Amino acid sequence: MSLEYAILGFLSYGPSTGYDLKRVFDSTVRHFWPADQSQIYRTLNRLGTQGYVGHELVEQEEKPDRKIYHLTEAGREEFLRWLATPHAPDEVREGSLIQVFFAARLPNEEIIRLAELQAEQTRERLQTLEALKPLLEEHAAQIGTRRDVFFWELTLEHGLAMTRAGLKWIESVIRRLKTPGNLPEAD
Amino acid sequence: MSLEYAILGFLSYGPSTGYDLKRVFDSTVRHFWPADQSQIYRTLNRLGTQGYVGHELVEQEEKPDRKIYHLTEAGREEFLRWLATPHAPDEVREGSLIQVFFAARLPNEEIIRLAELQAEQTRERLQTLEALKPLLEEHAAQIGTRRDVFFWELTLEHGLAMTRAGLKWIESVIRRLKTPGNLPEAD
DNA sequence: GCCCTATATAGGACACGTCCTATATAAGAC
DNA sequence: GTCTTATATAGGACGTGTCCTATATAGGGC
Numbered sequence: 001m002s003l004e005y006a007i008l009g010f011l012s013y014g015p016s017t018g019y020d021l022k023r024v025f026d027s028t029v030r031h032f033w034p035a036d037q038s039q040i041y042r043t044l045n046r047l048g049t050q051g052y053v054g055h056e057l058v059e060q061e062e063k064p065d066r067k068i069y070h071l072t073e074a075g076r077e078e079f080l081r082w083l084a085t086p087h088a089p090d091e092v093r094e095g096s097l098i099q100v101f102f103a104a105r106l107p108n109e110e111i112i113r114l115a116e117l118q119a120e121q122t123r124e125r126l127q128t129l130e131a132l133k134p135l136l137e138e139h140a141a142q143i144g145t146r147r148d149v150f151f152w153e154l155t156l157e158h159g160l161a162m163t164r165a166g167l168k169w170i171e172s173v174i175r176r177l178k179t180p181g182n183l184p185e186a187d
Numbered sequence: 188m189s190l191e192y193a194i195l196g197f198l199s200y201g202p203s204t205g206y207d208l209k210r211v212f213d214s215t216v217r218h219f220w221p222a223d224q225s226q227i228y229r230t231l232n233r234l235g236t237q238g239y240v241g242h243e244l245v246e247q248e249e250k251p252d253r254k255i256y257h258l259t260e261a262g263r264e265e266f267l268r269w270l271a272t273p274h275a276p277d278e279v280r281e282g283s284l285i286q287v288f289f290a291a292r293l294p295n296e297e298i299i300r301l302a303e304l305q306a307e308q309t310r311e312r313l314q315t316l317e318a319l320k321p322l323l324e325e326h327a328a329q330i331g332t333r334r335d336v337f338f339w340e341l342t343l344e345h346g347l348a349m350t351r352a353g354l355k356w357i358e359s360v361i362r363r364l365k366t367p368g369n370l371p372e373a374d
Numbered sequence: 375g376c377c378c379t380a381t382a383t384a385g386g387a388c389a390c391g392t393c394c395t396a397t398a399t400a401a402g403a404c
Numbered sequence: 405g406t407c408t409t410a411t412a413t414a415g416g417a418c419g420t421g422t423c424c425t426a427t428a429t430a431g432g433g434c
């Protein structure tokens with residue numbers, strides 16, 4: 001569902017091909033809504049049969065013809081309707097916590113090793129997010145207004161805030177794991 | 188994948204039926220890994236053909252026969268192998284941020300209304316998580332050791348930390364939206 | 375009186391997302 | 405010289421998860 005509306009949203013800035021949409025996705029919303037190339041094309045197809053987008057064919061030699069998609073009036077209306085509608089939050093899925101949940105089964109050193117790896121991964125995500133900022137600014141300059149950029153940066157801020165919270169948590173976990181007497185021994 | 192190992196994990200505490208597993212899920216890991224009833228049964232089935240679990244039939248009248256599942260030796264080994272293996276973090280999917288991303292298209296009051304709804308939903312999740320604590324303690328008393336409970340509570344802590352971070356973020360967003368001159372007008 | 379919940383399992387249909395492959399060519403990396 | 409990247413679209417196969425329904429009965433709420 002969300003992918004559909006993300007695509008309509010980007011098309012509301014102007015016509016685009018599936019290929020370009022994929023690139024815009026990767027440099028803007030990827031950190032909270034990754035999109036597969038294959039799925040973008042399939043979704044554009046579906047949006048077409050629903051009458052929310054149309055496209056013009058531009059013939060090319062030696063490459064597949066480009067399909068330049070644009071919003072229809074119905075598409076713009078549907079997008080704005082969705083945008084103004086409150087939605088239930090997505091359910092959280094954090095597989096790494098399953099490992100934490102059952103970690104009592106492992107020896108202490110093993111747990112600490114895994115926790116430190118997770119801390120490392122979180123730090124990497126922090127860097128990825130920080131590296132996203134310039135990409136986002138770039139696209140902002142090309143397709144967004146200053147008002148758009150305000151909200152784009154809010155989503156990045158959200159990612160940073162959540163990742164920092166995750167890092168704090170795992171670091172505090174590691175500290176407690178290393179403090180003697182904190183972690184009950186296996187019976 | 189994760190569901191498979193969560194089931195093996197719970198069966199490592201002792202035999203159980205699909206029905207009981209569903210209830211244990213809902214009161215322990217649901218907040219980071221929700222599981223559908225239907226899917227639990229199908230997964231138990233698959234784990235059976237893989238040789239990781241076995242079951243005994245207990246006949247009942249007027250109700251479907253109970254299948255009491257238990258871990259096989261292969262299942263226990265596979266679970267421990269997985270538990271000690273580092274995994275790549277799950278990708279984040281936060282559909283509500285798509286709305287934020289395109290919010291510039293909406294009038295200011297509308298955005299504030301939506302943001303306040305989201306803050307409210309976040310506060311509700313906070314309450315849900317806090318209500319989970321006693322349920323978790325209950326199951327802890329029944330099937331877990333003190334060492335288990337330590338980790339179970341860590342996952343709950345994680346949920347609380349993330350939710351509080353999300354709440355802080357959305358509250359700061361609302362504050363900024365309400366501060367005049369902060370939010371650029373539409374061109 | 376009817377609906378919901380509890381107990382217990384199971385399967386069809388479907389939505390959504392991922393992975394891999396195909397088609398075509400050219401430029402640049404190593 | 406081979407491999408990767410860029411350009412551009414598309415489909416098969418599969419994995420995972422959701423929703424709804426069926427079966428069977430009893431008890432509690434409104």
